[in-house]
Amino acid sequence: MGPLAGIKIIELAGIGPGPFAAMLLADMGATVIRVDRKQKADLGIDMPPRFNVMNRGRRSVAVDLKSKDGIEVVLRLISQADGLVEGFRPGVMERLGLGPDLCLARNPRLVYGRMTGYGQDGPMSSVAGHDINYIALSGVLGMIGEKGRKPVPPLNLVGDFGGGGMFLVFGLLCGLLEAKSSGKGQVVDTAMTEGSALLANILFGLRGVNQWSEQRGDNVLDGGAHFYDTYETKDGGYMAIGAIEKVFYVKLLELMGLNQADFEPQLDKSRWPAWKVRFTEVFKTKTRDEWTKILAHEDACAMPVLSTTEAMQHSHNQARGAFVTHEGVTQVAPAPRFSRTRPELTLPACKPGEHTAEVLGDFGFASAEIDKLIAAGAIA
Secondary structure: OOOOOOOEEEEEOOOOHHHHHHHHHHHOOOEEEEEEEOOOOOOOOOOOHHHOHHHOOOEEEEEOOOOHHHHHHHHHHHOOOOEEEEOOOOOHHHHHOOOHHHHHHHOOOOEEEEEEOOOOOOOOOOOOOOHHHHHHHOOOHHHOOOOOOOOOOOOOHHHHHHHHHHHHHHHHHHHHHHHHHHOOOEEEEEEHHHHHHHHOHHHHHHHHOOOOOOOOOOOOOOOOOOOEEEEEOOOOOEEEEEOOOHHHHHHHHHHOOOOHHHHOOOOOHHHHHHHHHHHHHHHOOOOHHHHHHHHOOOOOOEEEOOOHHHHHHOHHHHHHOOEEEEOOEEEEOOOOOOOOOOOOOOOOOOOOOOOHHHHHHHOOOOHHHHHHHHHHOOEO
8 A cells, every 4th residue: 555545535536636646645545536527528638537547546436516406425525535726717716616615615634726827826826728828928938949039848747747746745634734734724726837846946047157158049958058959860860868977977888889078068058059069960970779788788878769659668767667558558657666655556447437436435424325416417
């Protein structure tokens, strides 16, 4: 059983960072109940439920959130929970009758986790958006891309997951720890703009001492440096180079067959463009697999750029069990690892409402009461 065994979380179904946070909690052993809408929500990117792996590890109840009886069902679930995850725009939960004041009145120890793009207040709080919009406002998107080219979205990893779901989980766990001593719950206000900015905090620090240029592709970590970039190989593959420290830089030059003296001083930015041209020429002389054989097992900080299929098949990832096939669906295994309370996959991603009667029974609803709620259309 994972380290969060015994913790109960209610998740109000949403998209992106909310489900990701709930998945992480469930992976670590928490009992997470997902409250899905009775009606199809048409949110996010549609896919067959079993492949929506961010929904793994938890049971689902389907509730009519426009029904008074349905809201009462959710409040009864919340009254027995340790934490809650919701990702609606500010004010929506209050209008539904599930705002933090009402929920904390039912359960004073509840840690109420709120996930939004811009936060619960401020002039942008009610504006619609997605990952790309939030990291644009935080200043992070403007740092990513090639020199002289437009900013490049880093998938939806920085806002939704790194700056959103991860920070929501961190906030919830902090709140749960504090509630153990105080006996009181509280609201966790998680904003993807702030979380994504915090991920880039070191870069804001470097900017403060003029060690980070506002121009994309002009810095050590954004592809500006010849020793921290990707290079195309003879066969159209790519190698990722990250030889920042001197010892690794020297080893890389040696294995590339280059004279170290011709590439010093390493941090002379005026010479980076010419050195990148030379690196580009050298990497195109061999295939990706040939360079992998030369570089990957040496202290040169160089690795092949793998596709998702190749990553799942790589010997290191297989040895670590980094990817698993669960109920016929290949996906990433829970992380991090624990020596004693080991997390494991339990339930596959399910259909909305698949466990409604089962979950309500576990939370103390009588069979006749469940039947009545179904007949009234409050649950499905």
